[in-house]
Amino acid sequence: MRSLRRAWRIGRVLLRYRLDDLLDGTPAERWLRLARPFVPRASGAIAAQPRGARLRLALQELGPIFVKFGQILSTRRDLMPPDVADELSLLQDRVAPFDGDAARAIVEHALGRPVAEAFARFDTEPLASASIAQVHAAQLHDGREVVVKVLRPRIASQIRADIALLTALAALVERTHPNADKIRPRAVVAEIENTLAAELDLQREGANASVLRRFWAGSDDLYVPEVIWSHTTDRVLTLERVHGIPSDDIEALDAAGIDRHALAAKGVRVFYTQVFRDNFFHADAHAGNIWVDSDPARRANPRFIALDFGIVGQLSDEDQYYLAENFMAIFNRDYRRIAELHVQAGWMPPHTRIDELEAAARAVCEPYFTRPLSEISLAEVLVKLFRTAQRYELTLQPQLILLQKTLLNIEGVGRLLDPKLDIWAVARPVLERILVERYSPQRLAAEFRRRLPELVTHAPQMPRLLHAWLEQQVDGRHRTQIVSRELAELVRAIRETQRRTVGAILGTGLLVVAAVLYGLEAGPRLGPAPAWSWIAALGGGWALLAAWPRGRGRR
Ligand SMILES: Nc1ncnc2c1ncn2[C@@H]1O[C@H](COP(=O)(O)OP(=O)(O)OP(=O)(O)O)[C@@H](O)[C@H]1O
Structure with missing residues (x-):
């Protein structure tokens, strides 16, 4: 009953914002037309807005989970038309805070001790409040300032209910929308469910933060x-409190005298290092989550601070390698290589025609190169390339989509900080250096050394394993010989059966022909048989004799 009410509410909001237009031309249109008279329509001002803006407003009205849904959709530029994706990326995840006392109760329950015992101070008024969690400032007993991120009450069950509805809606769209195979609505909802599930586990977010911190320990680029951990569980995350300026607050950055030019180039470097050195990248890198250290001592050599570690990305070894090579091929405008790499990486089916894909890649990239390199967005080229490849059945791994989205964000932040930032000039040497280091003999030797204990552990078992393997091979060959003998027998038996069947049919047929000829020629008087009748009868007799079982066939 509750989900019916919720579904009705969602339907009403979608109709009110005239989003049923998006379903025009599909079978759902008929049903929506029936429901229209019962729903007040949007004001003229809203109706005049473009479809993306209407969708954004509707999602905002539907609440936090739909806002999250819209934010995730905005990153799927491979699925969304650009106008809709741009609008959705404006969705703000700021929602009314929940009661601070409720937050205290959740913290007490999660940590298993009173707030006063766990913290010297806990601010009931939240610092920030988003759709899934809200953040409170606090102080530990040793004097350290911290922030405590607390999951919203009942958020998990709300998400479950809304996801169930979205899944039902996706199934409907999949059945009715003409472009369902391209949009793959159910896969999109499944991806959203995964992302939300990751954000619902604060212990996991804490673990991501710990790993990232280890990779960047002592760095001048990222903090x-x-x-x-003593104050962290799956529902409560306690982090050291940091102070900084959001990276899109240009006025504040300038007022603090921060060298934005140096900062912008650092952003691009940090991204490539995370992806290709560490294979562990912060994948929710919008300006609100990337701050700039406001410590005056760091003005000339500013560094970023990362926040919000709910979503991180990791690529498989193969994807990482092929992606790096793909970037290098884009830098070199080597379209043949781009096409080959897409197929070798397994992103495209092996039967793809390389020359066709090469021509498509050239058509997409060449127009970009008429502009100065400093104006070109590498992320955009990548998006266009992947889109083109999708026409040839590209199956993009979610991690690659995440990477593409992160690159877009990073370049966005970089260009905001320094509109003249030449992304290619910064990115290319960084990537080259990382690749040289990554595949250098020293690194390979280090990798071998790392695996040495594993090899040494297994070494004593090697002779026994080798012996067992050889034995298996010999036994296998022996068994193969037996099997081949049996197969030969079977083939012989089939041939024999065929011979007898053909003989029997032919023999009987010829005897019938002989009898008919004899009947026709000799007539009712039954005189001597005509020559043709004799020939047919003899042939029939021979065929029957040939079909007679002989030798082993008789058994
Ligand atoms: N370590 C910290 N030190 C200081 N402030 C913090 C810290 N962590 C988070 N905050 C504050 O809390 C806000 C929300 O934090 P965070 O982004 O982790 O939460 P969220 O629920 O995932 O929000 P969103 O979905 O908007 O990213 C931040 O924008 C920042 O203002």
Whole structure:
């Protein structure tokens, strides 16, 4: 009953914002037309807005989970038309805070001790409040300032209910929408469910922060706050409190005298290092989650601070390698290589025609190169390339989509900080250096050394394993010989059966022909048989004799 009410509410909101237009031309249109008289329509001002803006407003009205849904959709530029994706990316995840006392109760329950025992101070008024969690400032008993991220009450069950509805809606769209195979609505909802599930587990977010912090320990480029594990569970995350300026607050950055030019180039470097050195990248890198350290001592050599570690990306070894090579091929405008790499990486089916894909890649990329390199967005080229490849059945792994989205964000932040930022000039040497280091003999030797203990552990078992393997091979060949003998027998038996069947049919047929000829020629008087009748009868007799079982066939 509750989900019916919720479905009705969603339907009403969608109709009110005239989003039923999006379903015009599909079978759903008929049903929506029936429901229209019962729903007040949007004001003229809203109706005049473009479809993307109407969708954004409707999602905002539907609440936090739909806002999250819209934000995730905005990153799927491979699925969304650009106008809709641009609008959805404006969705703000700021929602009314929940009661601070409720937050205290959740913290007490999660940590298993009173708030006063766990913290010297806990601010009931939240610092920030988003759709899934809200953040409170606090102080530990040792004097350290921290922030405590607390999951919203009942958020998990709300998400479950809304996801169930979205799944039902996706199934409907999949059945009715003409472009369902391209949009793959159910796969999109499944991806959203995964992302939300990851964000619902704060212990996991804490673990992500810890790993990232380890990779960037002592760095002048990126700082990651420390996780206070003694005050962290799956519903409560306690982090060292940091102070900084959001990277899109240009006025504040200028007022603090920060060298934006140096900062912008650092952003691009940090991204490539995360992806290709560490294979562990912060994948929710919008300006609100990337701050700039406001410490005055760091003005000339500013560094970023990362926040919000709910979503991180990792590529498989193969994807990482092929992606790096793909970037290099884009830098070199080597379209043949781009096409080959897409197929070798397994992103495209092996039967793809390389020359066709090469021509398509050239058609997509060449127009970009008429502009100065400093104006070109590498992320955009990548999006266009993947889109083109999708026409040839590209199956993009979610991790690659995440990467593409992160690159878009990073370039966006970089260009905001320094509109003249030449992304290619910064990115190319960084990537080259990382690749040289990654595949250098020293690195390969180090990798071998790392695996040495594993090899040494297994070494004593090697002779026995080798012996067992050889034995299996010999036994296998022996068994193969037996099997081949049996197969030969079977083939002989089939041939024999065929011979007898053909003989029997032919023999009987010829005897019938002989009898008919004899009947026709000799007539009712039954005189001597005509020559043709004799020939047919003899042939029939021979065929029957040939079909007679002989030798082993008689058994
Ligand atoms: N370590 C920290 N130190 C200081 N402030 C913090 C810290 N962590 C988070 N905050 C504040 O809390 C806000 C929300 O934090 P966070 O982004 O982790 O939460 P969220 O629920 O995932 O929000 P969103 O979905 O908007 O990204 C941040 O924008 C920042 O203002």
